[in-house]
Amino acid sequence: MPELPEVETIRRDLEKIITKKILIKVQVKTPILIKKPKIDEFIYKLKNILITGVTRRGKYIIIHFDTMDSLIIHLGMSGRFEYTSSNELPSKIFKKQQKHNHLFFFFKDRSRLIYNDVRKFGKIWLLEKGENLPRIENLGFEPLDEEFNFDKFYKLLVDSTKNIKQLLMDQKIIAGIGNIYANEILFNSRIHPLRKTYSLSEDEAKKIYLNIKRILVDAINLRGTTMVDESYVDLQGNTGSYGGTLNVYGKKNDTCPVCGNPLKIIRIENRSTFVCSKCQK
DNA sequence: AAAGTAACCTGCCCGC
DNA sequence: TGCGGGCAGGTTACTT
Numbered sequence: 392m393p394e395l396p397e398v399e400t401i402r403r404d405l406e407k408i409i410t411k412k413i414l415i416k417v418q419v420k421t422p423i424l425i426k427k428p429k430i431d432e433f434i435y436k437l438k439n440i441l442i443t444g445v446t447r448r449g450k451y452i453i454i455h456f457d458t459m460d461s462l463i464i465h466l467g468m469s470g471r472f473e474y475t476s477s478n479e480l481p482s483k484i485f486k487k488q489q490k491h492n493h494l495f496f497f498f499k500d501r502s503r504l505i506y507n508d509v510r511k512f513g514k515i516w517l518l519e520k521g522e523n524l525p526r527i528e529n530l531g532f533e534p535l536d537e538e539f540n541f542d543k544f545y546k547l548l549v550d551s552t553k554n555i556k557q558l559l560m561d562q563k564i565i566a567g568i569g570n571i572y573a574n575e576i577l578f579n580s581r582i583h584p585l586r587k588t589y590s591l592s593e594d595e596a597k598k599i600y601l602n603i604k605r606i607l608v609d610a611i612n613l614r615g616t617t618m619v620d621e622s623y624v625d626l627q628g629n630t631g632s633y634g635g636t637l638n639v640y641g642k643k644n645d646t647c648p649v650c651g652n653p654l655k656i657i658r659i660e661n662r663s664t665f666v667c668s669k670c671q672k
Numbered sequence: 673a674a675a676g677t678a679a680c681c682t683g684c685c686c687g688c
Numbered sequence: 689t690g691c692g693g694g695c696a697g698g699t700t701a702c703t704t
Contacts, residue, residue: 394697450698468698469682491682510681512698526699552674562699569697616697620684623697640697661677663695 393466395534395567396610397623397631398450401472404626405452405504406445408474413499414440414456421493424508427516436460436517437496449530449566459520463527467512474626477501484621484628509622530566534603539565544600548588555591555599556584556659568603570662571616574640576602583671584657584664609633639665 393401417437422430441457454462464470473485473492477500481489485507494506494515506513516524532539547565551558558564559573568576577584580598582591591599610616615631617623618641624630638648646653647667657664 397697465698467681468696508681509683510696510698512680514699571697618697620696660675662698 393450393470393615393623394569394572395450395607396572396633397615398452398466398567399447399611400614400625400631401466402445402447402452404474405454405472408626409442409454409498409504410444412442412502414438414442415497415499418495418497419493420495421511424493424506424511424513424515425517426514427518433517436519437462448527448533449562450569451527451530461518463516463518463524464506465514467508467510467514469510469622470506470508470513471622471624472626473505473507473628475503475505481505482628484624504626529563531562531564532566534565534567535607541597541600544603545593545596548591548596551588553588554585554659555582555588556664558588559599559603560660560662565603567607570664571637571640572606572610574665575638576606578639578665578667578671579606581670581672583668584659584666586672609636639667641665 414437417434419425419430419434425433442454443457444455446453446455450465452464454464473481475481488507488509491509492505492507493511496504518524532543547558553561556573556577559568559576560570576599579602580595582595582599610633613631613633613636614625615623616633616637617630618634621630639654642654642665643656647670650667650669652667652669655666655668657666
Protein backbone atom coordinates (compact mmCIF):
# COMPACT_ATOMS: atom_id res chain seq x y z
CA MET A 392 0.00 0.00 0.00
CA PRO A 393 1.62 2.97 1.35
CA GLU A 394 4.40 4.81 -0.36
CA LEU A 395 5.99 8.07 0.66
CA PRO A 396 2.92 10.28 0.10
CA GLU A 397 0.62 8.02 2.12
CA VAL A 398 3.16 7.52 4.90
CA GLU A 399 3.86 11.27 5.02
CA THR A 400 0.12 12.03 5.23
CA ILE A 401 -0.21 9.68 8.17
CA ARG A 402 2.90 11.11 9.78
CA ARG A 403 1.62 14.67 9.58
CA ASP A 404 -1.73 13.71 11.07
CA LEU A 405 -0.09 11.70 13.82
CA GLU A 406 2.26 14.55 14.64
CA LYS A 407 -0.64 16.95 14.99
CA ILE A 408 -2.77 14.60 17.02
CA ILE A 409 -0.51 12.62 19.36
CA THR A 410 2.45 14.90 20.04
CA LYS A 411 2.41 15.93 23.72
CA LYS A 412 0.06 13.13 24.66
CA ILE A 413 0.96 10.76 27.44
CA LEU A 414 0.92 7.13 26.43
CA ILE A 415 -0.52 5.19 29.36
CA LYS A 416 -0.06 1.72 27.95
CA VAL A 417 -0.07 -0.46 24.85
CA GLN A 418 -1.94 -3.68 24.32
CA VAL A 419 -0.58 -6.19 21.83
CA LYS A 420 -2.93 -8.67 20.23
CA THR A 421 -0.52 -9.89 17.56
CA PRO A 422 3.00 -10.12 19.03
CA ILE A 423 4.51 -11.38 15.78
CA LEU A 424 4.39 -7.82 14.41
CA ILE A 425 6.77 -6.61 17.14
CA LYS A 426 10.28 -7.31 15.90
CA LYS A 427 12.17 -5.74 18.79
CA PRO A 428 12.52 -5.99 21.76
CA LYS A 429 10.89 -9.04 23.39
CA ILE A 430 7.21 -8.50 23.91
CA ASP A 431 7.35 -8.11 27.72
CA GLU A 432 9.98 -5.43 27.47
CA PHE A 433 8.07 -3.73 24.64
CA ILE A 434 4.94 -3.43 26.78
CA TYR A 435 6.88 -2.48 29.90
CA LYS A 436 8.70 0.38 28.17
CA LEU A 437 5.66 1.86 26.49
CA LYS A 438 4.02 2.90 29.74
CA ASN A 439 3.47 6.40 31.08
CA ILE A 440 5.68 8.18 28.62
CA LEU A 441 5.34 11.45 26.72
CA ILE A 442 5.25 11.57 22.94
CA THR A 443 7.60 14.28 21.75
CA GLY A 444 7.20 14.06 17.97
CA VAL A 445 6.61 11.98 14.87
CA THR A 446 9.06 11.83 11.96
CA ARG A 447 9.49 9.78 8.79
CA ARG A 448 12.32 8.18 6.86
CA GLY A 449 11.38 6.61 3.53
CA LYS A 450 8.30 4.52 4.21
CA TYR A 451 9.02 4.27 7.95
CA ILE A 452 7.16 6.26 10.61
CA ILE A 453 9.11 7.09 13.77
CA ILE A 454 7.37 8.07 17.01
CA HIS A 455 9.66 9.75 19.55
CA PHE A 456 9.31 9.67 23.34
CA ASP A 457 10.70 11.70 26.20
CA THR A 458 12.58 8.58 27.34
CA MET A 459 14.56 8.91 24.09
CA ASP A 460 13.18 5.59 22.98
CA SER A 461 11.65 5.58 19.52
CA LEU A 462 9.00 3.43 17.92
CA ILE A 463 9.56 2.56 14.27
CA ILE A 464 6.66 1.41 12.16
CA HIS A 465 6.60 0.07 8.63
CA LEU A 466 3.06 -0.35 7.32
CA GLY A 467 3.85 -3.11 4.82
CA MET A 468 1.07 -3.48 2.27
CA SER A 469 -2.01 -2.96 4.40
CA GLY A 470 -1.06 -1.34 7.71
CA ARG A 471 -3.26 1.53 8.88
CA PHE A 472 -3.75 3.62 11.97
CA GLU A 473 -7.12 4.48 13.41
CA TYR A 474 -7.43 7.31 15.87
CA THR A 475 -10.46 7.83 18.09
CA SER A 476 -10.88 10.57 20.65
CA SER A 477 -12.33 9.77 24.07
CA ASN A 478 -16.01 9.87 23.19
CA GLU A 479 -15.89 8.72 19.57
CA LEU A 480 -16.83 5.34 18.15
CA PRO A 481 -14.76 3.70 15.41
CA SER A 482 -15.58 5.08 11.98
CA LYS A 483 -17.46 2.90 9.50
CA ILE A 484 -14.47 2.04 7.40
CA PHE A 485 -12.54 0.64 10.36
CA LYS A 486 -15.50 -1.17 11.82
CA LYS A 487 -15.52 -3.50 8.82
CA GLN A 488 -12.04 -4.74 9.65
CA GLN A 489 -11.96 -4.77 13.42
CA LYS A 490 -10.75 -8.34 13.44
CA HIS A 491 -7.46 -7.08 12.02
CA ASN A 492 -6.76 -4.72 14.89
CA HIS A 493 -3.40 -5.78 16.29
CA LEU A 494 -2.03 -3.06 18.54
CA PHE A 495 -3.76 -0.58 20.84
CA PHE A 496 -2.25 2.62 22.24
CA PHE A 497 -4.11 4.20 25.15
CA PHE A 498 -3.52 7.84 26.01
CA LYS A 499 -4.04 9.68 29.26
CA ASP A 500 -6.77 11.87 27.76
CA ARG A 501 -8.72 8.67 27.02
CA SER A 502 -8.17 8.88 23.27
CA ARG A 503 -6.64 5.89 21.52
CA LEU A 504 -4.75 4.78 18.46
CA ILE A 505 -5.16 1.34 16.88
CA TYR A 506 -2.78 -0.36 14.46
CA ASN A 507 -4.79 -2.39 11.95
CA ASP A 508 -3.26 -4.60 9.27
CA VAL A 509 -5.14 -7.16 7.15
CA ARG A 510 -2.11 -8.86 5.69
CA LYS A 511 0.23 -8.45 8.66
CA PHE A 512 3.20 -7.48 6.52
CA GLY A 513 3.75 -4.48 8.77
CA LYS A 514 6.66 -4.46 11.24
CA ILE A 515 7.31 -2.57 14.46
CA TRP A 516 10.48 -1.96 16.46
CA LEU A 517 11.07 -0.12 19.72
CA LEU A 518 14.60 1.24 19.83
CA GLU A 519 16.30 2.67 22.86
CA LYS A 520 18.34 5.83 22.89
CA GLY A 521 21.26 5.62 20.49
CA GLU A 522 20.19 2.27 19.08
CA ASN A 523 19.75 2.11 15.34
CA LEU A 524 18.18 -0.15 12.78
CA PRO A 525 20.35 -1.28 9.84
CA ARG A 526 17.45 -1.18 7.42
CA ILE A 527 16.94 2.50 8.20
CA GLU A 528 20.64 3.30 8.18
CA ASN A 529 20.84 1.76 4.71
CA LEU A 530 18.08 3.83 3.13
CA GLY A 531 18.98 6.03 0.20
CA PHE A 532 18.19 9.67 -0.51
CA GLU A 533 15.08 11.24 0.94
CA PRO A 534 13.62 12.37 -2.40
CA LEU A 535 12.03 15.59 -1.16
CA ASP A 536 15.11 16.75 0.74
CA GLU A 537 17.00 19.66 -0.74
CA GLU A 538 20.12 17.58 -0.44
CA PHE A 539 18.76 15.34 -3.18
CA ASN A 540 19.66 17.65 -6.03
CA PHE A 541 19.84 16.98 -9.74
CA ASP A 542 23.60 16.41 -9.83
CA LYS A 543 23.33 13.68 -7.23
CA PHE A 544 20.42 12.07 -9.07
CA TYR A 545 22.25 12.15 -12.39
CA LYS A 546 25.30 10.59 -10.80
CA LEU A 547 23.14 7.74 -9.49
CA LEU A 548 21.97 7.10 -13.05
CA VAL A 549 25.45 7.16 -14.53
CA ASP A 550 26.82 4.79 -11.88
CA SER A 551 24.08 2.17 -12.10
CA THR A 552 23.51 -0.78 -14.40
CA LYS A 553 19.86 -1.12 -13.39
CA ASN A 554 16.90 -0.10 -15.45
CA ILE A 555 15.24 3.13 -14.39
CA LYS A 556 12.22 1.56 -12.71
CA GLN A 557 14.39 -0.71 -10.59
CA LEU A 558 16.47 2.27 -9.56
CA LEU A 559 13.48 4.40 -8.59
CA MET A 560 12.08 1.59 -6.46
CA ASP A 561 15.36 0.62 -4.79
CA GLN A 562 14.99 1.88 -1.22
CA LYS A 563 18.76 1.78 -0.73
CA ILE A 564 19.13 4.33 -3.53
CA ILE A 565 16.04 6.55 -3.12
CA ALA A 566 13.71 5.97 -0.17
CA GLY A 567 9.95 6.08 -0.45
CA ILE A 568 8.98 5.46 -4.07
CA GLY A 569 6.93 2.30 -4.64
CA ASN A 570 5.08 0.77 -7.54
CA ILE A 571 2.34 3.37 -8.05
CA TYR A 572 4.60 6.40 -8.07
CA ALA A 573 7.40 4.74 -10.07
CA ASN A 574 4.84 4.00 -12.80
CA GLU A 575 3.46 7.52 -12.74
CA ILE A 576 6.85 9.23 -12.65
CA LEU A 577 8.03 7.33 -15.71
CA PHE A 578 4.86 7.81 -17.71
CA ASN A 579 4.85 11.53 -16.99
CA SER A 580 8.50 11.67 -18.05
CA ARG A 581 7.73 9.65 -21.23
CA ILE A 582 10.52 7.25 -20.34
CA HIS A 583 10.23 3.51 -20.77
CA PRO A 584 10.69 1.72 -17.42
CA LEU A 585 13.20 -0.74 -18.86
CA ARG A 586 15.63 1.95 -20.04
CA LYS A 587 19.07 1.41 -18.59
CA THR A 588 19.84 4.35 -16.36
CA TYR A 589 23.27 4.96 -17.89
CA SER A 590 21.63 5.38 -21.31
CA LEU A 591 19.50 8.33 -20.20
CA SER A 592 20.47 11.75 -21.50
CA GLU A 593 20.78 14.69 -19.14
CA ASP A 594 17.50 16.08 -20.48
CA GLU A 595 15.69 12.82 -19.89
CA ALA A 596 17.19 12.58 -16.41
CA LYS A 597 16.03 16.09 -15.68
CA LYS A 598 12.46 15.24 -16.63
CA ILE A 599 12.48 12.22 -14.33
CA TYR A 600 14.07 14.20 -11.51
CA LEU A 601 11.48 16.97 -11.71
CA ASN A 602 8.62 14.47 -11.89
CA ILE A 603 9.86 12.64 -8.78
CA LYS A 604 9.60 15.87 -6.82
CA ARG A 605 6.42 17.14 -8.43
CA ILE A 606 4.41 13.92 -8.28
CA LEU A 607 5.37 13.12 -4.68
CA VAL A 608 4.47 16.67 -3.59
CA ASP A 609 1.20 16.64 -5.53
CA ALA A 610 0.27 13.27 -4.05
CA ILE A 611 1.00 14.49 -0.51
CA ASN A 612 -1.15 17.54 -1.15
CA LEU A 613 -4.00 15.25 -2.20
CA ARG A 614 -3.39 13.06 0.87
CA GLY A 615 -2.18 10.03 -1.08
CA THR A 616 -3.69 7.36 -3.30
CA THR A 617 -6.53 5.11 -2.12
CA MET A 618 -7.26 2.18 -4.42
CA VAL A 619 -10.66 0.48 -4.43
CA ASP A 620 -9.89 -1.88 -1.56
CA GLU A 621 -9.25 1.04 0.81
CA SER A 622 -6.18 -0.56 2.32
CA TYR A 623 -4.90 2.98 2.57
CA VAL A 624 -6.99 5.50 4.48
CA ASP A 625 -5.94 8.17 6.94
CA LEU A 626 -6.31 8.18 10.74
CA GLN A 627 -9.98 9.10 10.50
CA GLY A 628 -10.74 6.59 7.74
CA ASN A 629 -10.77 9.16 4.94
CA THR A 630 -9.48 8.23 1.49
CA GLY A 631 -6.72 10.06 -0.37
CA SER A 632 -7.62 11.65 -3.70
CA TYR A 633 -4.47 11.35 -5.77
CA GLY A 634 -5.96 8.16 -7.27
CA GLY A 635 -8.18 10.33 -9.45
CA THR A 636 -5.15 11.81 -11.16
CA LEU A 637 -3.33 8.55 -11.94
CA ASN A 638 -2.44 8.21 -15.61
CA VAL A 639 -1.36 4.58 -15.91
CA TYR A 640 -1.09 2.71 -12.63
CA GLY A 641 -3.85 0.10 -12.30
CA LYS A 642 -5.28 0.95 -15.74
CA LYS A 643 -5.69 -2.60 -16.94
CA ASN A 644 -7.51 -2.84 -20.31
CA ASP A 645 -7.25 0.92 -20.65
CA THR A 646 -5.71 3.26 -23.17
CA CYS A 647 -2.99 5.88 -22.90
CA PRO A 648 -4.51 9.18 -21.77
CA VAL A 649 -2.17 11.02 -24.14
CA CYS A 650 -2.24 9.09 -27.44
CA GLY A 651 -5.04 6.55 -27.03
CA ASN A 652 -2.76 3.58 -27.63
CA PRO A 653 -3.67 0.53 -25.49
CA LEU A 654 -1.53 0.37 -22.35
CA LYS A 655 0.67 -2.66 -21.92
CA ILE A 656 1.39 -4.45 -18.67
CA ILE A 657 4.88 -5.84 -18.28
CA ARG A 658 6.48 -7.30 -15.16
CA ILE A 659 9.58 -5.78 -13.67
CA GLU A 660 10.97 -7.43 -10.55
CA ASN A 661 7.64 -9.23 -10.42
CA ARG A 662 5.63 -6.02 -10.10
CA SER A 663 3.01 -4.93 -12.63
CA THR A 664 4.33 -2.12 -14.75
CA PHE A 665 1.99 -0.09 -16.94
CA VAL A 666 3.44 1.40 -20.08
CA CYS A 667 2.43 3.16 -23.26
CA SER A 668 4.95 1.92 -25.78
CA LYS A 669 4.17 4.83 -28.12
CA CYS A 670 4.72 7.59 -25.56
CA GLN A 671 7.44 6.04 -23.41
CA LYS A 672 10.80 5.64 -25.12
C1' DA B 673 27.17 -10.23 -8.34
C1' DA B 674 22.92 -9.78 -10.39
C1' DA B 675 18.49 -11.82 -11.14
C1' DG B 676 14.86 -14.67 -10.23
C1' DT B 677 11.71 -16.95 -6.84
C1' DA B 678 9.55 -18.00 -2.64
C1' DA B 679 7.94 -16.47 1.62
C1' DC B 680 5.35 -13.72 4.75
C1' DC B 681 -0.69 -13.01 4.92
C1' DT B 682 -5.73 -12.08 3.75
C1' DG B 683 -9.20 -10.85 0.56
C1' DC B 684 -11.11 -10.02 -3.78
C1' DC B 685 -11.97 -10.79 -8.64
C1' DC B 686 -12.30 -13.64 -12.67
C1' DG B 687 -13.13 -17.63 -15.36
C1' DC B 688 -14.88 -22.14 -15.55
C1' DT C 689 -22.96 -20.95 -6.22
C1' DG C 690 -18.38 -22.70 -5.64
C1' DC C 691 -13.49 -23.58 -6.39
C1' DG C 692 -8.96 -22.50 -7.97
C1' DG C 693 -5.73 -19.28 -9.74
C1' DG C 694 -3.88 -14.86 -9.90
C1' DC C 695 -3.26 -10.55 -8.10
C1' DA C 696 -2.56 -6.53 -4.54
C1' DG C 697 0.60 0.56 -2.45
C1' DG C 698 6.35 -4.17 0.43
C1' DT C 699 10.54 -6.39 1.83
C1' DT C 700 13.69 -10.11 2.95
C1' DA C 701 15.93 -14.52 2.34
C1' DC C 702 17.34 -17.92 -0.39
C1' DT C 703 18.42 -19.85 -4.96
C1' DT C 704 20.65 -20.03 -9.37
